[in-house]
Amino acid sequence: MMFARISLLLIVLLAAGLAAVRWGYYQHESFPDLSGAPLLPSTELETVAELPYPPGNIAVSVENRVFFTFHPEAGPEINVAELRKIPGEADQVVAFPDASWQPGSGKDGALNEVLSLRLFNNELWLLDNGKHGLESVRLLAFDINNGELLQQYTFPRDVFPLGSHANDFRISPDGRYFYITDASLLAQTPALVVFDRQEQDSWRVLHKSHTVTAGDYQPVVQGRAMSLFGVFTVNPGVDGIALDAAGEWLYFAAISAEQLYRVRTADLHDHTLPYATLESRVEALGAKTMTDGMAIDATGNVYLSDLEHSAIVRRRPDGELQTLLRSADLRWPDGFSLAEDGYLYVTCSALHQVIGIPRDEMLARAPFQIYRFHLGRAEQLLNNDG
Template sequence: MSLTSRFFSSSLLALAIAAASQASFATEATPLPADAPADKSIGQLDQVFAFHDAMPTGITVTDNGRLFVNFPKWGDDVAFTVGEIREGQVFPYPDAAFNREDASDPAKGLISVQSVVADGKGRVWLLDTAAPGFAAPKPGGAKLVAVDLASNKVVKTLVFPANVMRTSTYVNDMRFDFRVGKEGTVYVTDSSVSGPGAIIVMDIASGNAVRRLNGAKSTSPDPDFIPVVEGQQALVTKGPDGKPKTLTVASDGIALSADGKTLYFSPLSSRHLYSVSTALLRDPSVSEAQLSAAVKDLGEKGASDGLEADANGAIYAGDYEHNSIRKRFADGRWKTIVHDPRVLWPDTLSIGPDGYLYFVANQLHRQAGFHDGEDLRDKPYSLLRVKIDAAPAPTH
């Protein structure tokens, strides 16, 4: 046999062996076993309530265990924008009439509430964006409403003054401190999707307010941030030119330290946690440049749509990219306390008097606006809780 013939025969033999090997490999493959090593869940979750109608965003637990929730008008059929969970149902709060917009006076009646917070002093506050669907807020409609928990009656309404409002303003979350100011101070995030983010500082007695950290790096979306949820890029919408565009959201989650001296906050479109002295926030002699320089970047915590603080100096943050809740200890250490595939977009955190951390899992990222008009949410949405053996940070 010639050298060429031998080489040709050897090549054919090698190819035949390789083909046989591949065929054998292909026929031997089996589906991945159900008990193969997999991602492990963390934390024992309880479902407190299941929502079968409109999507909730906010939850608060009072010091005697009452549960309040809100439903912003983002496209769902919202029968009432604030409710109380009791007797296995959600009832409009404080009543059905107040949950209807007053066309003659935007300051009266609720338009679209984004957040509810119990203040530790016998009231629950309702944060009305007056901006259904993230539209420009209706003039004179964005407001804070305090409801007395004993009488279930509105006892105070604070309309955001024009000097802190922009056509792009979307007031999102709030924290109270009754240790400063005649009747206390409230800090509110502007989580605009098209304009500057900010921290709005309002004096409760007078209703006077100022915008701080307006358009600062710490209150603005991270330009390099690309959210990934359930393994896919999330919050993708269509831009004015019809091309895909990721929705960006400014300062969102907010938490006040147990001593009231530090405010923690973060843009929704970011993985970083920021903090700043509340004394500097309230001081009109401190310039915006000085205030921005005083902000501390506390590093990455995960992407959050809600923050909370406890009485021991810890901060809790949702991590919507990883179906998780994380805890930052007073010394700066982080620990994941919840990681579960059912925690689909954790939104808003509230610590109850029972030592549980309550939060909503509302599948926000599955809304039709992010999926070419197809609503991928799978009802029910859930109000969940996990034991943390801690009390809420005091407000007074």
């Protein structure tokens, strides 16, 4: 997933005062075009919701309840929501767990800024990124049936410092471990973070490793080069993340990095493992698209968004990349959720129409969509061709 709301003043101050902020990223070469002919027609995209603000991330329960965030970058009125389907009526967007928890409500302990959320059983976990570490980063779990706060963890400052960006996360199958990407757009010190729910402990791994660092490409999405003021490129570190069904391998990558990586979760859990040893155990899997959203299915297929070509790509276990779907309607495919019934849900955050854009112009781009399509359709077409 991408970063949350960027204060322009904060950018200017950090850019002027911190050598850690990387400037430019201007490279004459374009990011490699790995797209191919799509297996599915764009008509396979089903509209799940049309929204007044761009959605960020999404989590779909086993009962097909749809929870999502409005992307903080757009300054939404509601940050965390549920799409409630009422028979015979239009779908309703309802604040989750309620309005009092939303940013700016005045409630003690209310959310600061949430981009990513994940489900574990009936627990909806929210990752409050604290506005790029200006406030403490937190994980909060709510019961999806009654909205009760079940658990909360506040990360130490050395785990998520100022300028960090707690971007996206995955939960181990047993619910004990959480794996979080620190995209660190502003501080440019990207890393992975591990949270041990049982021990109530957390730690950074692969801090500033080449495996979590942004590539030297300027993202260009639907014709817009993603730079601010002509000098600062919107190019965060490690962003996309996925965990295999067994909880054995964690897959991850920065948006503009050319490689997809994976590492054994057992190695991430081992506090005694030296930095160099852990980094040497990270496996480079080969080329990928310019990726934000990421997911993996039970057979090991990794699903990647392709921002520059408005597409969804599948990486098969043998490394083959297949373009599943391409459509101009996929305006910055961002958050992925793989549902139990075989649908892949995709949020379109349209960040190229949000970041650095006047608010009135951004709102004029509404509605913003959540889509889904059934992965089984691609298999049917492949089998028919065979």
